[in-house]
Amino acid sequence: MGRPPKFSRERLQAAALEIVDEEGLAALTMRSLAARLGTGPMTLYNHVEHRADLDLLVVDAVTASVRLPEPSDDWRVDVEGIACALWQAARAHPQAIPLILTRRSRSAAVLDVSEALACALARGGRTGADLLVAFRAVIGMVGGFAQAELTSPLAVEPAGDVIERIQAEGSRYPCLAGIAESARGSEPEAEFLGALRALLAGLNAA
Amino acid sequence: MGRPPKFSRERLQAAALEIVDEEGLAALTMRSLAARLGTGPMTLYNHVEHRADLDLLVVDAVTASVRLPEPSDDWRVDVEGIACALWQAARAHPQAIPLILTRRSRSAAVLDVSEALACALARGGRTGADLLVAFRAVIGMVGGFAQAELTSPLAVEPAGDVIERIQAEGSRYPCLAGIAESARGSEPEAEFLGALRALLAGLNAA
């Protein structure tokens, strides 16, 4: 006989994201998610196919948290607003960023956000290959900055010894040493907006 | 008594990258790498600390394969050349891209490439925060495009059904449907260069 599923998709997404936020990526396992839901590991297989689907639950949870701005009459404002909303959502869940960058989800949430960005760029007068390039460039910029804060040699919170090492070997890495100094007083928001605006200006001029 | 290490760092890097190239990320384990080197799993702990270090071996192997161009007298040419070299190296190892995007390596290879890019941008007259923003933006663009080819809803080789689905739901995703059409005849190299040049032009104008 039929039964209502024990867990909704939203419940699964929320629980998976909680684990990643609280304990990190490695802590997300079939068993840990089941335990958090108060059930046994095998029950999850009624809702997902593979372990890899747990990663998609996290990506979809973060994507669903993106607060898209209302479209205005200025496509440039809209593109900035959407890109910022994406970036902010990612930054709110730093542990999940590697998944956001590398997992391919095709949920409605992901397509909705993509569509909003594509439409805003299209309203800027782009079509065809130009629109494709602009779309990829903006998405790339968002992902790149989100990740740069975590992973670049000039990450906002570097391993601590890294900037020291670059500066100690200043003769070998003079340019990086200079950048590293600037990165100490880094303002991520201003940097992201600055890069995004430069990109949009360049795309527009082309 | 002292003994020369059984495996060089380069040997470990090459073997790890081979596994990822041939069998995918999930196939890279302590045991599989040891087996490929013809030894037991425990031997690896003489060369690395954790499993996570295997990922860094892969990143360093790919980074070491980057062929940096000779500096010219045109910083713009240099930046494009370095960015392209990075992008090409990543594309030559598509299975490794998720690691390149998300793992933080501080090897000399990574710092050398970063330094080359930072210096080329600095030769364009940038300093301080402007240089930092330009550095992050270019790095972000490279990573973003490398990943976009794999993961975006408009990936070059989408799951197949994805573009169909977007187009079938054309009324819901009209803008994405248009982009998806363009993506079918996509030329990754032209797109990457187009986006990079737009970015550089925009950065320069700011």
Added chain:
DNA sequence: ACCTGAACACCGTTCAAGT
């Protein structure tokens, strides 16, 4: 210093059985 096998706790998943 470096190598290595045995052993342990943990993981994803198959199977078979339950309602």
Added chain:
DNA sequence: ACCTGAACACCGTTCAAGT
């Protein structure tokens, strides 16, 4: 339709022992 425990192959790693 959906839930679940037992069991298996596999993984990272500790420990103790070898040269």
